[in-house]
Amino acid sequence: MPEFQHFAALPTLVPAAFGLVFLVFAPFIGSDKKWMWAFTTAAMGLTILIPAIILSKIGLYGDVLETAGVAGQYMVRTDRLALWLDILFGIAGLLALLVTPAYLERANSHRPEIYPLFLIAVSGMTAMVGSDHLVMIFVGLEVLSITLYVMCGLARERAVQVEAALKYFLLGAFSTSFLVFGLALILGATGRLDIPGIAGAVLGVGAGTLWNETLLLAGLALFLIAFAFKVGAVPFHFWVPDVYQGAPTPVTAFMAAGTKAAAFGVLLRVLYAGFSGAETIVDRWAPVIAGLAVATMVVGNVLALVQTRVKRLLAYSSVAHAGYLLLALVPATSGAHAGEIVGGPALLFYLFTYTFMTVGAFIVAALFQSDREDADHFAQFAGLWHRRPLLAAAMGVFLLSLTGIPPLGGFTGKYVIFLSVLDAGHPVLAAIMAIAAVIGAAYYLRVLMLMFIAQPEEDLAARLVTPGPARLALAVAVVATFVLGIAPFVLYDPLLTVMRAAAF
């Protein structure tokens, strides 16, 4: 049994503390929003730094830090999986924060409260992935969700945002009820809510010591439904386009990358560590994941084809990418790793590349924000190359990467997932993924063609200014997209060690 290592909770405590303090002080320095922004950005930097430091030293503590609990049941579990994802949340938050002031100015909505909310949302995410107790995961999820509801609807005077927030809230509450009920059933079936305990009970399936398998499966089904909603898998995806479209664009970017990563982190941990012990159980949930993945990839890509607005297109593309990510969760059917999720490192790698390219694309979309209703309509992007070549080039990199063109990160990400699916023994799923990706190419390339070939309809150059912080964010995203494509080993090699420590 490890010692109580309280600093294991630091990745959660730091953003939570800063977020709360800033939120409390927001009314007092509210008029001076630059200060608020600067403080928040610095705190977000710290939020990246702390897990990075712990990660570099984690070998000293036997790969796992645990705290807040008794008798072998800990609420906080900080391992490589949690720390890498913590870094990712920080990056997503930081990139989104960098473009937020420019967006708010353009949208004419001055609400500095939004900055500390980013920090609180990050603390929710870190709590979710930094725990192996389902109650803690639930608490983290709620912290995250409630913060996001608020962030989506912060501009009360804009009907579209309020509508988005309300839809998100209603459907979110709906899915939360599934989650809570699922937890209750799991508790009823196993008597435990911590993942090691559940894993022990699942192992008992073969031995006949688990007294009610049906109850456990029902609980797991409800749990999967709730998380399928969170990642936006078909048919639980209907909120995604409406909310992504309505929410402030930096928040959309943050949600698309961060929320997805947190939900997938939990899914990976719970399924890999909790429910992989018994073959009969795996045989039940594996087809569900595979089916969700196929439906999500195909429907997401097909629906993205018929969109005419960039934010909505990116929303459906985010649905499609959730499909690829789900695919990495399908466990192997045969070989040495039968019943195990071999795509773990690929999934994490893809989350990183996805963060950079999709946040980058949303940042570009955010710069188009204006009071006009059709601010992100395709027509606005026509001929961007002739007006703002650098911006068009950056957007081109993100779109090509989302398509999966080498040597960009999106290609490498798809490639490792593809290989892991093949390794897991699912050639049909791999083929479907390839077909879905081809459909995906059509709509990304359509936007690219518009930007580079079409002539601008009207001269919008005057209001397309890219402020310094947004430029920095775009530069970071572009460079990272290239680095992950050309030298993927800088990230993939360390990620290979993640799964080792995530198991129990």
Place this chain on the structure above:
Amino acid sequence: MLTYLWLIPLAPLAGFLLVGGLGMAGRLREPWVQRLAVAASAASFVLAVAAIVDFAGGLDDERALAAAQPDRYEVSAAGEPARFEITPLRWMPIGDVTLRGWDGQGVRRAAFGVNWTFALDTLTAVMLLVVTGIGTLIHIYSIGYMAGEQGQHRFFAYLNLFMAMMLTLVLAGNLAVLFVGWEGVGLCSYLLIGYYYRQVFDKESGLTCADAGRKAFITNRIGDFGFLLGMLLLLLSFGTWDFSELAAAINGSSAYWYGSVLLTGIGVLLFFGATGKSAQVPLYVWLPDAMAGPTPVSALIHAATMVTAGVYMLARMSALYWHSPGAMFVVAVVGCLTAVLAATMGMAQYDIKKVLAYSTVSQLGYMMLGAGVGAFVAAIFHLVTHAFFKACLFLGSGSVIARCGHTNDMRLYGGLKRWMPTTYWTFLVSTLAIAGLFPLSGFMSKDEILARTLFSFRGSAVLWLFGTLAAVMTSFYMFRAVYMTFHGENRSPDHVREHLRESPPVMTGVLVVLAIGAAGVGLLGVPEGVSRLVGLGNVNWFEHVLHPVVAARGVVAGSAEAHGGEHGAAPAGEAGHGEHAAAQAGASHGEAAPPGGYLVEGMHHPSVAAEAGLFVLAFVVFLTGFLLARWAYGGPEPRAEALAPRLAYLRRLLHRKWFVDELYDRLVIRPYYAVADFFAAVDQRIVDGAVNLSAATAELSGQVLKLFGTGIVRHYALWFMAGAVLIAWMMMR
């Protein structure tokens, strides 16, 4: 110095970027274009020499380096032929993602990702010196040749890019990097052939230089298709493209691989690529047309360096070819056929550069013949000597062309000896060399190839006979060119004759250097037979240095005794080979054979009388060609003209190059267009239809699915519930 091996190709690459970039922006004036380009090329020469000096000094320091950083450096072990490898860059490696390969014993997994590896061994060192040395000389010559031309930055930038690509090719540590260079030099060749892209180069057909460039590019593409297939088959079979790993894999299970169909297939496919790049039958047709490029380009790319890439590749893959007698036989036959065919064509050309082009094809045929009979060292040696004398001949012809009003037609030359003495003497020395006069370089290398063809277990007397025949023709067409160009009456138009003078020193200086090389470089590799005749023992330094790299290795042991008897004929020969055997630290050389009874490497050792006979025969061959040419073209009234009507048919046949172009037109190009038309129709009707149909299907299903996104939360909750029920059913059924 060795750790900076990657700087060698980088120097001309920087030159290309600087000259091309600044030149295009108009920021670089003409003398600086030339200076920068020459400096970049010279820098790579200096770096290459420095690296080779270090390499020759031993690899002890590098071994320590490699031990410290094993994933970056690799140095061959003490007993192996010296080899140093550096990997400055890894290209897209991904963790433990692996490719599956099959190496004869079972499935093995090799790491995905191509390493950007540069390697140096003696074979590469020789190529490095040839490429950078002769390349730099030709850069210098170009200053004079291109004087007064507009837009030179394009020319010099391409030339520098070519150097970078060629150096990448010879420094490559694996096939992938080699292929980068292989395609890169092809690109530069295309760009430079079409340098005067608007000019018509062939008045008969009205083809422009750009067309000639395209012909070269497309012909090479056909060869590269085979090359790529070979590469992929190799990767599939061995899971690696690394040269040393490949050699180790093949040599390691020698008995398994010997004569295998797979290796023969790979060998023939790779060689098909070489027939494109090195202008062999059936893909040689682009090289004569490549003469549309500026003459320095012809000298550098289409004589000295690029076209020899195929020969270099064969030597590099020697482990594979040793284990595939079938593939080697193909190489030898194709090489011999090319040597003879091209020589006949060369005898009837009036364009001086075409004569030299066919001569190049023919000489490349000799190199292939050498490689095909297992005389890899002799082939590489011929490559080196050929680089000198052919570069000198081309540059000499360039000197003539530039002074004679930019015409290539030898019927408009004549008597130029009077005006251009330096050009004449250097041209003559090189002619004597290529015609094979002892002791000039051409004799040394060609004689060695022919002797090996006759005596090697992989050669045959028939191939030798045809090779000797081609040598007679070589001597004939070269002296024909000399007589038509430099002797007799001048036939130039008056306005040209008035301005006839010697070329500037920047050009003649290069000619002199190359002529000295053409005369003397042969002494590095005096054939064993010749040196024994003069009582020197074996002084073949070239063979001594290069043989360990291309020797047959890992051959099944136990047959040395069985075949010892065949070697007994010439004890002196055994002594000569004994030296190598010692140098190779136990590697089998000529004495071992696989169970099938075939000897992998080795030759019948001829008697002294036979060698003396060959020596004399070589002189007779030279003399025959020379006297024929002198008889036909040497007099004041060339007898060739008088003979012409009687030999009209033969002459037409040779001048039109055996109608090969016409044959290709009927056999390949027209059927190709017919097939292309058919597939175009299929593409437009069926494939496009299918594509449009699937696109429309996707679009339509999108429109239908869009209907579900009503924006009303109640509906969303309904679908949510439907999904939830489905999942619950799947989990609990």
